[in-house]
Amino acid sequence: MLTLNELTGKVALPSEIDHALKMGFDLAISISGGKDSDAMARLLHHMRFHQARGWNGRIILMHAHLGRAEHQITLQYIARFANQLGLPLHVVDGGDLVDVMKARKLKLEAQGKHAPFWPSAQARYCTSTCKRDKLSAFLRHWSGKTGRVICAIGLRAAESTTRAQKSIFQPREGVNTLSRIAYDWLPVHHFTTEEIWNALGYSLDQLQALQAQFKGMAPHEVFRSSFKAHPAYGLGNTRLSCGLCIFGNLGNLHNGASQNPEVYREYVQLEIESGYAFQPQRWLGDVAPELLTPEMQIAFQRAKAQPPKQHSPQSPLSIPQQLPLF
Ligand code: SF4
Structure with a gap:
């Protein structure tokens, strides 16, 4: 298993970003x-505090939270994580995604638009409007009018x-x-899943063994x-956010x-x-029907069998179109 020191050698660090950090850019x-x-x-914490890199700017963690759509334990988990690293944490309110989706549904229906309201690959408002735009607003405020800031994002190829x-x-x-300099930076873009887990202190075998040990436990346990x-x-879980x-x-x-x-149950x-499925090829009502009331199960089967209400007679499983959020 690779150590943190070894893994920092794999971080994608363009000379422009390294130079900026040495010049005192803040890191969010x-x-x-x-x-x-x-x-x-x-x-990045290891590189900033345990290696002689000369990065002297401020460093913070920031998180855009989507309310009830998130795992219930996420805020608690993130707060503990920040505490362990000893870094300030800024939680940005991205809005309750459940309510945002409901509002979009009502809006589209009121406008008579024939399209699914769920976020999708083509209309990914859950990320763009609720997360990215809100974090940008925070960064503008935090870095000031003449700030210099780098925003590190954990996207992987x-x-x-x-x-x-x-x-x-x-x-x-x-x-x-013109007066504020801000970059997005993807430090772990080329990391494999195994290297990611190594950075968290586990080999894939160790992770599997722990998952077997935790089977049947509640998240708080x-x-x-x-x-x-x-x-x-x-x-x-293999991935996580909402x-x-x-x-x-x-x-x-x-x-x-x-x-x-x-x-x-709210989503179903x-x-x-x-009459629109949550994913183009998958109804949520089919994922865990045992969690639905008998009345909901009947209503769900009925909805699946019928074309979407107020929509064109196209298949309810058609790929969503890109529409403005509000
Ligand atoms: S986790 Fe999924 S649903 Fe939630 S914001 Fe990201 S893409 Fe959207």
């Missing part, structure tokens, strides 16, 4: 509670072809101005153990539903009312 590390941003934070095409660093749109990552990983994510696989969705059945109710 964006964390979600997921393994990639946690690993990135540990690595291995996650998707879109992410693989991202530049390692670029000016941050919405923060960078895993939280109270010595496990060093978000409890959802201990319970088998409890129920538009990109989640069946296992992650099932975990999210069991850990937050109230929100799961939206599928019932709209």
